[in-house]
Amino acid sequence: MKIYNTMTRSKEELVPLVPGEVRMYSCGVTVYDLSHVGHARMLIVFDMIARYLRFAGYRVTFVRNFTDIDDKIIRRANQEGVPAREISERYIAAFREDVLALGALPPEAEPKATDHVPEMIGHIERLIAARHAYVVDGDVYFEVRSFPPYGKLSGKNLEELLVGARVEVDERKRDPRDFALWKSAKPGEPSWPSPWGPGRPGWHIECSAMAMRYLGESFDIHGGGEDLIFPHHECEIAQTEALTRKPFARLWVHNGFINMGKEKMSKSLGNTLAIREVVKRHGAEALRLWILGTHYRHLLEWSDERVEEAGRALSRLTRLLDDAAALGAAPGTLPDAFAGFAGRFTAAMNDDFNTPQALGVLFDFSRALSEHRDRGLTTPAARAGFTAGVAELVRLAGAIGLLQRGIEAGAPPAEVERLVAERTAARGRRDWKRSDELRAAIQQLGWAVEDTANGPRLTRAGG
RNA sequence: GGCGCCGUAGCCAAGUGGUAAGGCAGCGGACUGCAAAUCCGUUAUUCGGCGGUUCGAAUCCGCCCGGCGCCUCCA
Numbered sequence: 001m002k003i004y005n006t007m008t009r010s011k012e013e014l015v016p017l018v019p020g021e022v023r024m025y026s027c028g029v030t031v032y033d034l035s036h037v038g039h040a041r042m043l044i045v046f047d048m049i050a051r052y053l054r055f056a057g058y059r060v061t062f063v064r065n066f067t068d069i070d071d072k073i074i075r076r077a078n079q080e081g082v083p084a085r086e087i088s089e090r091y092i093a094a095f096r097e098d099v100l101a102l103g104a105l106p107p108e109a110e111p112k113a114t115d116h117v118p119e120m121i122g123h124i125e126r127l128i129a130a131r132h133a134y135v136v137d138g139d140v141y142f143e144v145r146s147f148p149p150y151g152k153l154s155g156k157n158l159e160e161l162l163v164g165a166r167v168e169v170d171e172r173k174r175d176p177r178d179f180a181l182w183k184s185a186k187p188g189e190p191s192w193p194s195p196w197g198p199g200r201p202g203w204h205i206e207c208s209a210m211a212m213r214y215l216g217e218s219f220d221i222h223g224g225g226e227d228l229i230f231p232h233h234e235c236e237i238a239q240t241e242a243l244t245r246k247p248f249a250r251l252w253v254h255n256g257f258i259n260m261g262k263e264k265m266s267k268s269l270g271n272t273l274a275i276r277e278v279v280k281r282h283g284a285e286a287l288r289l290w291i292l293g294t295h296y297r298h299l300l301e302w303s304d305e306r307v308e309e310a311g312r313a314l315s316r317l318t319r320l321l322d323d324a325a326a327l328g329a330a331p332g333t334l335p336d337a338f339a340g341f342a343g344r345f346t347a348a349m350n351d352d353f354n355t356p357q358a359l360g361v362l363f364d365f366s367r368a369l370s371e372h373r374d375r376g377l378t379t380p381a382a383r384a385g386f387t388a389g390v391a392e393l394v395r396l397a398g399a400i401g402l403l404q405r406g407i408e409a410g411a412p413p414a415e416v417e418r419l420v421a422e423r424t425a426a427r428g429r430r431d432w433k434r435s436d437e438l439r440a441a442i443q444q445l446g447w448a449v450e451d452t453a454n455g456p457r458l459t460r461a462g463g
Numbered sequence: 464g465g466c467g468c469c470g471u472a473g474c475c476a477a478g479u480g481g482u483a484a485g486g487c488a489g490c491g492g493a494c495u496g497c498a499a500a501u502c503c504g505u506u507a508u509u510c511g512g513c514g515g516u517u518c519g520a521a522u523c524c525g526c527c528c529g530g531c532g533c534c535u536c537c538a
Contacts, residue, residue: 026538028538030536038538040538041538042538154466157466177535179535226538227533258538259531259532267537293477293485295476295477299532301475305474309474313486316501354478360476360477374501448500450499451497451499453494459500
């Protein structure tokens with residue numbers, strides 16, 4: 001399996017440090033507001049990666065953190081006149097609701113920064129002892145010059161960074177590029193005791209400390225949105241590798257952004273769209289299909305119309321599930337005609353998670369299944385073959401988190417079946433008025449009935 | 464200024480040296496009391512433009528045009 005590594009800017013073979021096991025860490029969100037559709041892309045992309053790695057036979061340990069202490073959280077807390085913790089807890093709960101609504105699997109661990117302050121302090125102490133960090137008035141900075149490889153992930157060199165620095169230079173720092181590991185508390189700010197006085201951790205140190213705590217000093221995949229490449233991941237590498245002297249992560253994986261029109265989606269531009277709003281409008285699977293319809297590293301432009309289209313495409317697939325469910329046949333052996341799709345699907349996925357191509361295979365598969373169905377499911381063998389094919393489609397789609405509802409077991413409720421039978425009888429009498437009344441009654445019970453050459457077909461309305 | 468990405472049918476989007484996947488929309492047909500869906504067929508002699516390399520280029524190289532991201536808030 002090949003995965004694009006931001007560090008080397010090329011696709012590399014995934015060779016787990018522990019054979020058969022993949023340990024991955026993805027930077028989560030800062031919890032000071034509702035998560036938006038850009039976060040949804042990150043969530044769906046890394047959920048897809050974790051799911052596919054498991055599908056491919058790896059044991060996966062996935063860790064995603066919460067940044068629950070930072071300037072924005074404090075500012076928000078001050079605005080509302082509540083403790084910072086109340087803000088972070090509120091939006092952690094909201095985030096978890098969104099993850100659930102998106103159909104993303106929860107990671108093995110979701111550590112919060114504030115639960116790991118002692119580890120961070122210990123890490124900072126070791127950096128100071130190793131002369132990679134220094135203390136100034138209760139603040140601690142990482143000395144970038146002490147770690148020559150700084151810039152290796154983002155492809156920057158130290159001189160350029162000096163020229164391009166656009167932040168106000170803090171005169172207390174030895175070098176403008178040095179970054180904070182520990183920030184001394186200002187009056188009224190939440191703080192933790194430390195050897196340097198009360199304060200709180202800098203942004204970057206939390207991920208180093210938590211990744212090491214849950215995954216060890218070296219692990220396989222570290223990811224996040226592409227905006228984290230610099231400075232966040234660059235700084236994580238510096239502060240971690242300066243101590244461990246070994247590669248922090250083997251592969252660096254970054255997902256592309258979702259733009260609003262031609263602009264990036266961001267709080268400061270006021271053009272964000274909340275995950276819950278999108279799920280309400282289009283459904284989680286349509287959103288996932290739309291997102292996976294573009295390669296994860298490419299830019300995506302938000303469009304309600306495109307997501308709506310994805311919903312229509314999705315119904316081509318879910319319809320097959322309904323048909324299989326209505327048959328109620330036990331799956332038989334997979335017919336030869338359906339045997340080749342898994343290989344094409346995995347070949348696409350094994351090439352840096354090429355979900356657009358993999359989806360193309362799924363749609364080819366769905367056409368083959370439709371053709372099989374429309375040739376007539378008149379024999380038990382034909383029915384068992386069809387059900388086996390649909391089950392295979394569900395298995396493959398599930399590898400990227402689609403068609404999670406599976407083939408729903410059991411027939412529609414007896415009442416619905418009775419009404420359908422009555423309607424079929426009415427149609428036999430050419431009693432169209434009664435037929436339409438019955439269709440309306442069936443609709444009331446949540447089912448849609450369609451007339452096909454092979455008889456009535458039931459679909460869960462809105463399903 | 465530095466680093467990097469992108470430009471493929473009406474729209475979205477794979478393909479990165481061997482002769483253009485897939486989705487949406489459209490068109491023709493089958494089916495049909497109506498409706499909807501489904502199925503079949505069909506829609507790029509061509510991949511922003513101009514040169515070059517090659518037996519062969521959407522894919523490699525050069526230049527140009529257009530869009531975008533990052534350069535210490537950011538998924």
